[in-house]
Amino acid sequence: MIPDRFEKTLTIPVKVVKGEFHYFYGGQLPSLAEGTICDLIVPVWAFEDKNFLAKLEARQVEELLPKGARIFTAISSAGVPIHFRNLAFTSKELAQNFGGRHAEEVKQKLFANNPDSLFVEVVLEEPLLLELRGAKHGRLMRVRCVIPDLQNEKAVSLNHAYRLISEAFEPNRISHAGNVFQKMVHLDSQGICHPLDELRNKLAAIHQGSLIHPDLS
Numbered sequence: 001m002i003p004d005r006f007e008k009t010l011t012i013p014v015k016v017v018k019g020e021f022h023y024f025y026g027g028q029l030p031s032l033a034e035g036t037i038c039d040l041i042v043p044v045w046a047f048e049d050k051n052f053l054a055k056l057e058a059r060q061v062e063e064l065l066p067k068g069a070r071i072f073t074a075i076s077s078a079g080v081p082i083h084f085r086n087l088a089f090t091s092k093e094l095a096q097n098f099g100g101r102h103a104e105e106v107k108q109k110l111f112a113n114n115p116d117s118l119f120v121e122v123v124l125e126e127p128l129l130l131e132l133r134g135a136k137h138g139r140l141m142r143v144r145c146v147i148p149d150l151q152n153e154k155a156v157s158l159n160h161a162y163r164l165i166s167e168a169f170e171p172n173r174i175s176h177a178g179n180v181f182q183k184m185v186h187l188d189s190q191g192i193c194h195p196l197d198e199l200r201n202k203l204a205a206i207h208q209g210s211l212i213h214p215d216l217s
Helices: 050-057 091-098 100-113 158-169 196-209
Strands: 014-017 020-023 059-065 070-076 117-124 128-133 145-147 153-155 184-187 193-195
Touching (some): 091 100, 145 158, 184 196
Antiparallel strands (some): 117 145, 145 153
C-alpha cells in the first residue's frame, strides 16, 4: 500500500494574542512548507461568530453509493487458505470481468495501489451513506451488506464486512482491522474503478465549499 504522508502529525500549541497566533511557550512559530494545510482545534466557547460556528457544526448526510453497488476488498495474497484462493479475484481478473473497455485502466489502478492483493466482493443491501460535519473527514454510516464468497454472510457495516473477510482470507493476521477507504474499491456499471477514498474526497470537497465564510465569498 502507498504510505499516507498525511497520517503522521504533530500538535503545535498556540495562543491568540491581539488576533494573531503565537507559539504557546514563547518565541516564533516554526517555519512550515508553503501551502501546508492544517487543522486548527478551537474550543467552541471561543467562537465569536455563532452563525459561522453553527455552519461548522452542521451535520450533512450524503449517499456515497447506491443499493446493489459492488465493492471489492483488497486482501493480502500471502497466506490465503487453499479453499478460499479461487474465490478471490486478482487485479487482472477483476479488470477483465468488470472493467469492460476500461479493463486496462482498472488493472493498472488496482495493481498500483495494491500490487500483492486479491479482491473479495461485498454487495450493498441498502445505500451507503457518508456523514459530513464541518471540515472533518467524512464518516461512513452503518450499512447492511452481504459477502457472496462467504456463503452470503451478512455484515452491518463495511468495517464489519472487512473484518469478516480478513478473518477468513487472512487467518494469520494478528489484527483484522483495516482502513476501508484505502482497502475497498467500487467498480461502477461502466467499468470505472473508484476507490472509496476517492469517492469520499469528491463529496467532502463539495461539502467544504459550503463552509466558505461570507466575508471571503
